[in-house]
Amino acid sequence: MADDNKLVAEARTTFGKGAARRIRAVGKIPAVIYGHGSEPQHVTLPSHEVSLILRKANAVLDLDINGKSQLALVKDVQKDPVRQIIEHIDLVVIRKGEKVTVDIPVHLEGEAAPGTQVLQDANTLSIEAEATNIPERLIVNIEGLGEGTHITASQVELPAGSTLISDPDVLVVGITGSVEADLGESETGEGDTAEGAESADGESSAAEESAE
Numbered sequence: 001m002a003d004d005n006k007l008v009a010e011a012r013t014t015f016g017k018g019a020a021r022r023i024r025a026v027g028k029i030p031a032v033i034y035g036h037g038s039e040p041q042h043v044t045l046p047s048h049e050v051s052l053i054l055r056k057a058n059a060v061l062d063l064d065i066n067g068k069s070q071l072a073l074v075k076d077v078q079k080d081p082v083r084q085i086i087e088h089i090d091l092v093v094i095r096k097g098e099k100v101t102v103d104i105p106v107h108l109e110g111e112a113a114p115g116t117q118v119l120q121d122a123n124t125l126s127i128e129a130e131a132t133n134i135p136e137r138l139i140v141n142i143e144g145l146g147e148g149t150h151i152t153a154s155q156v157e158l159p160a161g162s163t164l165i166s167d168p169d170v171l172v173v174g175i176t177g178s179v180e181a182d183l184g185e186s187e188t189g190e191g192d193t194a195e196g197a198e199s200a201d202g203e204s205s206a207a208e209e210s211a212e
Helices: 017-025 047-053 179-211
Strands: 006-011 028-035 038-046 060-065 068-079 086-094 099-109 116-120 124-130 138-141 150-152 171-177
Touching (some): 006 028, 006 047, 017 086, 028 047, 038 047, 038 060, 047 086, 099 116
Parallel strands (some): 006 060, 028 086, 099 138
Antiparallel strands (some): 006 038, 028 038, 060 068, 068 086, 099 124, 116 171, 150 171
């Protein structure tokens, strides 16, 4: 785990909306740590440092609480819906060697074959991984893949020591024909139909004139 995930957490004894506003006013974020049957710990964290760490999903914090080290996984981040300011963070106690279930973003790498369209059905996959070695993302290489290719969750390469929790048959990526080709076929079909209609109208008019 990176050293930049180390933070000093200060225990707090004041609660409520007013207390939370005062905490945020001095550049800190109220948070609670729970799990493993322990009593919830209410702390404050440095806002700027936490905001940088939270750019990555499933961040693990190495907290110094009154001189004692505590590892914690970010479980939930509550933000102001308008200003997007972090208002509160829920953390779960973890231990080295422990495994946790997390949702990991799926990232596509490379370019599929020319004239194809890439459809990504699953943006995340659930895996079980070591709490201190959670991957930032899962890579799916689509370089040169042709029309009709399907990649399911079971085909996605996982980091060593990780286990897939999502349904292995879930479709992650599908490669289809290009949109332009489909539109071209559609327009051609419409033209043929229009010409057929005009021909039919012409024959009908000729028949009517002959009858007169």
